Amino acid sequence: xxxxxxxxxxxxxxxxxxxxxxxxxxxxxxxxxxxxxxxxxxxxxxxxxxxxxxxxxxxxxxxxxxxxxxxxxxxxxxxxxxxxxxxxxxxxxxxxxxxxxxxxxxxxxxxxxxxxxxxxxxxxxxxxxxxxxxxxxxxxxxxxxxxxxxxxxxxxxxxxxxxxxxxxxxxxxxxxxxxxxxxxxxxxxxxxxxxxxxxxxxxxxxxxxxxxxxxxxxxxxxxxxxxxxxxxxxxxxxxxxxxxxxxxxxxxxxxxxxxxxxxxxxxxxxxxxxxxxxxxxxxxxxxxxxxxxxxxxxxxxxxxxxxxxxxxxxxxxxxxxxxxxxxxxxxxxxxxxxxxxxxxxxxxxxxxxxxxxxxxxxxxxxxxxxxxxxxxxxxxxxxxxxxxxxxxxxxxxxxxxxxxxxxxxxxxxxxxxxxxxxxxxxxxxxxxxxxxxxxxxxxxxxxxxxxxxxxxxxxxxxxxxxxxxxxxxxxxxxxxxxxxxxxxxxxxxxxxxxxxxxxxxxxxxxxxxxxxxxxxxxxxxxxxxxxxxxxxxxxxxxxxxxxxxxxxxxxxxxxxxxxxxxxxxxxxxxxxxxxxxxxxxxxxxxxxxxxxxxxxxxxx
Numbered sequence: 001x002x003x004x005x006x007x008x009x010x011x012x013x014x015x016x017x018x019x020x021x022x023x024x025x026x027x028x029x030x031x032x033x034x035x036x037x038x039x040x041x042x043x044x045x046x047x048x049x050x051x052x053x054x055x056x057x058x059x060x061x062x063x064x065x066x067x068x069x070x071x072x073x074x075x076x077x078x079x080x081x082x083x084x085x086x087x088x089x090x091x092x093x094x095x096x097x098x099x100x101x102x103x104x105x106x107x108x109x110x111x112x113x114x115x116x117x118x119x120x121x122x123x124x125x126x127x128x129x130x131x132x133x134x135x136x137x138x139x140x141x142x143x144x145x146x147x148x149x150x151x152x153x154x155x156x157x158x159x160x161x162x163x164x165x166x167x168x169x170x171x172x173x174x175x176x177x178x179x180x181x182x183x184x185x186x187x188x189x190x191x192x193x194x195x196x197x198x199x200x201x202x203x204x205x206x207x208x209x210x211x212x213x214x215x216x217x218x219x220x221x222x223x224x225x226x227x228x229x230x231x232x233x234x235x236x237x238x239x240x241x242x243x244x245x246x247x248x249x250x251x252x253x254x255x256x257x258x259x260x261x262x263x264x265x266x267x268x269x270x271x272x273x274x275x276x277x278x279x280x281x282x283x284x285x286x287x288x289x290x291x292x293x294x295x296x297x298x299x300x301x302x303x304x305x306x307x308x309x310x311x312x313x314x315x316x317x318x319x320x321x322x323x324x325x326x327x328x329x330x331x332x333x334x335x336x337x338x339x340x341x342x343x344x345x346x347x348x349x350x351x352x353x354x355x356x357x358x359x360x361x362x363x364x365x366x367x368x369x370x371x372x373x374x375x376x377x378x379x380x381x382x383x384x385x386x387x388x389x390x391x392x393x394x395x396x397x398x399x400x401x402x403x404x405x406x407x408x409x410x411x412x413x414x415x416x417x418x419x420x421x422x423x424x425x426x427x428x429x430x431x432x433x434x435x436x437x438x439x440x441x442x443x444x445x446x447x448x449x450x451x452x453x454x455x456x457x458x459x460x461x462x463x464x465x466x467x468x469x470x471x472x473x474x475x476x477x478x479x480x481x482x483x484x485x486x487x488x489x490x491x492x493x494x495x496x497x498x499x500x501x502x503x504x505x506x507x508x509x510x511x512x513x514x515x516x517x518x519x520x521x522x523x524x525x526x527x528x529x530x531x532x533x534x535x536x537x538x539x540x541x542x543x544x545x546x547x548x549x550x551x552x553x554x555x556x557x558x559x560x561x562x563x564x565x566x567x568x569x570x571x572x573x574x575x576x577x578x579x580x581x582x583x584x585x586x587x588x589x590x591x592x593x594x595x596x597x598x599x600x601x602x603x604x
Contacts, residue, residue, distance in 0.1 A: 003118050004188035005402040007339050008090055008178045011268040015085075015181040019076060022047040023173075025054065028069035028136075029158075039101040039134050042071045050074075050177060051092070053170035053307025056562075067151055067159035070172065072135040076179055080128035085181040087125055088118040089133065092175030092310070092339065096145055098137040111391060112146065113139075113171070114335040114357050115398040118180070139171030141360075143384040146391055147334065148360030164360030165334065165416075166573060167300055168562040170308035175338050185211035186267045187257050192405050193441045194275050196288065201242035201275045204441075205255075206234040213259050213266055220254040227253065244288050245274025245407040247328050247600050250349035252407075274346055274407025280445045280466050283506050283549040284604060287351075287410070291604025294351060294552030295595045296322065296329035297577070298511050301337055302561035304580060310338050317582045318558065319348055325577070325588060326595030331449075331469075331510050331554055334359035334416045336399050345408035352406070353447070353469075353510070353554075355413035356399050358392055358432075362419040362451070376453070379419040380428050389428060393435055400439040412436050413510075415448035417471060420461040433464040449510045452478065456497040468503065471511030471556070475536045480514075481527055488539045495547055508552030512540050515574040518585055528574075530586040537590060548603055555591065 010016045025048035026038070033042070048054055050072065055064045078087060089100060095113030099106060103126065107119040125131055141149030141161045149163035161169050189208035194201055207215050219227040219237060230237045243251040252272040259266040278287050285292045303314045315338070322330070328351055332341075335357035345352050363377035396414065403409050414432050419425065429448075436446050445466030450459060452472060462468060472494075475487035498507070516533045525531035537555075544550050560576035563569045572580070577588050 002401075004186075005116065005398065006188065006190065006269065007271075007343075008180045009269065009271075011270065012265055013183050013268050015082065017179040019074065019089075019177040019179055020050055021074075023050045024048075024073035026071045026073075027063065027066055028071060031069060033069055033071055033136065038071055038136070039106065040104045041132065042073045042134060048072075048172075049306070049309075050173045051175045052172060052305075052309030053095075053174055054172040055168070055170055056305055056307050062158065065160060067140050067161045068138065070137050070139070072137070072173055074133050075130040076133050077130050078125050078127060078179070082181045083127055085183060086186070087121050088180040088182065089121055090116060090118045090178045090180050091135075091173065092116045092177070093173075094135065094137050095171045095174050095308070096139055096141070098135055101134040101136070103132050112357070112395050112398070113174075114337075115395060115402060116175075116339075135173065137172065139169060141169065143382055144387040144391060146357040146359075146388075146395055148388075163564065164362060164364055166563055167302070167334070168307070168564060168572075170302075170562075172307075172309070174308050175310045183259075183267045185209065185213060185259060187215075187259060187269045189401070190255075190257060190269070190271065190405065191441055192255075192273060194277055196242075196244075196277055199241050201239040201244075203237040203239060203275065204235075205230070205237060206441075207257060209233065209259055209267070211259065211266075213261050216258050216260060218256045218258075220256065222251060222253075224254075239275065242275055245276040245346075246349060247287060247292055247351060248323075248349040250274055250347055250407070252346060271405060272343075272346065273405055276407050278410045278442075278444065280505060283504055283551065285410075285467075285506055285551055291601040292328075292351070292551075293598060293600060293602035293604070294329040294508055294554060295598060296327035296350075296554045297331075297558035298333040298554050298556045299330050299337075299558040300333065300561045301335075301341075302559070302580070307562070310340070312340065314582070315341055315344060319344055319350075321578060321582060321584075322350065322558075323348070325592045326598075327591075328600065329353070329552065329554060330558065331355055331413060333449075333510070333557075336403070339402070342403060342406045342408055346406055350408055351410050352408045353411045353413050353508075354399065354403055354409045355416060355449075356392070356395050358395075358414060358418070359416040361415060362417055362453075376421040377419050378422050378424065380422060380424040385428065389431065392432060396432060396436055397439055400436065404440060404442065409444065411445045411447055411467070412440070413447055413449060413469065417449060417451040418454075418461075420450070420454045421458045423460055426460050429461040429464050447508075456494065456501055462503070465505070467506040467508060467551075468498070469508050469510040472509060473512065473514070475539055476514040476527075484532075484536065484539070488543065491539065491543050495543065499547075499549065503549075505549075506551035507547070507549045508554065509540070509544070509550065510552075510554050511556035512553075513556040513575040513577075515570075516585055516587065517570065517574055518579050533587050534590060537587065541594065551603065
């Protein structure tokens, strides 16, 4: 049986302990940790916060740029009264891969830095004692990792990652670690699908358990009142006079699942679920049968000091800013985000395009430049593709199993800016898209974000999409500066070419924008100034408003974020509408004015 992807929640029969805090930490500069027996305890007494990225805590550049194995250690007390239960160490993320040891015994290895996994420690745990937990992580990039890149060795002997993507390769135990005690017979999966008939919702559900005892599901409304009950591991729950989950007007029901034996509860688990339908019909998005227009952002999990680490304060601030500016959506560029972000989106009524970490599938160390050059890298012709696809399929499965019940998740983005100019990409895409369709009972629309090289003349894979996502930078990377006066014509020419192909689906612009240094003003405008950015955005506004098929605008980026250093980046990417410290730039007021005046059913 596959690992459970259910979010860890305590109940009458489940126990959850947060293991966040200061853990021991050590970088394995020479790659000798295994040979030196660090699984039994790591050297030194350096301490570091968990969860967090390790890169930005120190003043040493070698540490920030470190590539290779890194080690964590902590002690975990396990109560003796849990002896009759399964005991799991659950890691919400370990970037990009790692191995967990408990009391010197290897428990599990995992590939993929943005999705959870659990280490079951029943066989090695010491009851009523402290247990030694050692974690070996690794942040190197390759042609088989998601995201992709390369790792090279400098003349000094130090390793360096060279990402094929434009964000910093933060690493570490970046999300919460929980100690979870579960009944031996437990619920390991729960799936819902919704059907609406008038004011009644029919929720089809399925549970997976590790035993044969009967299952019941009870539903409660937001006031805590009982609504409905069903018996059996699978079935349909009828909810009359349903409160639907709507954009920026969320309503969440509480589903309580129990395994019982007579009056005794063997296991209990609950989940908050919004009831809604979402589909593509022609060139429209329909939520609960009504048209919706996406307004919002491409984002990153990125903030000062903790890097890509889980930070509830930043999550809260981000949602407050998105509400202030009039947004209703975002894409989890370019990887699955922390589970708590989806929970917040469910509660706040935001629409989410959920993205697997398939970024960097275009061999370029300056992809933001090469993406407009017409360059093809024949990425899917490499002999590493079979292993890459295996990892990709595994992560698609884990992503969908983790996020399938979230009302906020309206679509799956299965790649960001891949090389689609070669026919070799087509069978790869066919397999990924088919697997996503097979796994999701709600049959959410599937897409991928296309860079400019994936043009209507050259893209070999757009036909797999249920709607098209475009990352476009006319007026910045292409036709920038004084040439921007030609950008709108070029932009419209491409739009017309797509429509001439007979494409009949929604278009969403998942990236567009230009860098702006906070406080940079200049008349006449120059690139990086607030005046230039406004001129640029007015071009996109005119284009967006004049094509009926465009049903979404998600500007790049919500906030400034860290990247590798380089002459094209001034301490990171400065395309944020907000600063990295979450304060508004001039463009924020432009978007607030525009989005607050665009109805949710704009162009519906």
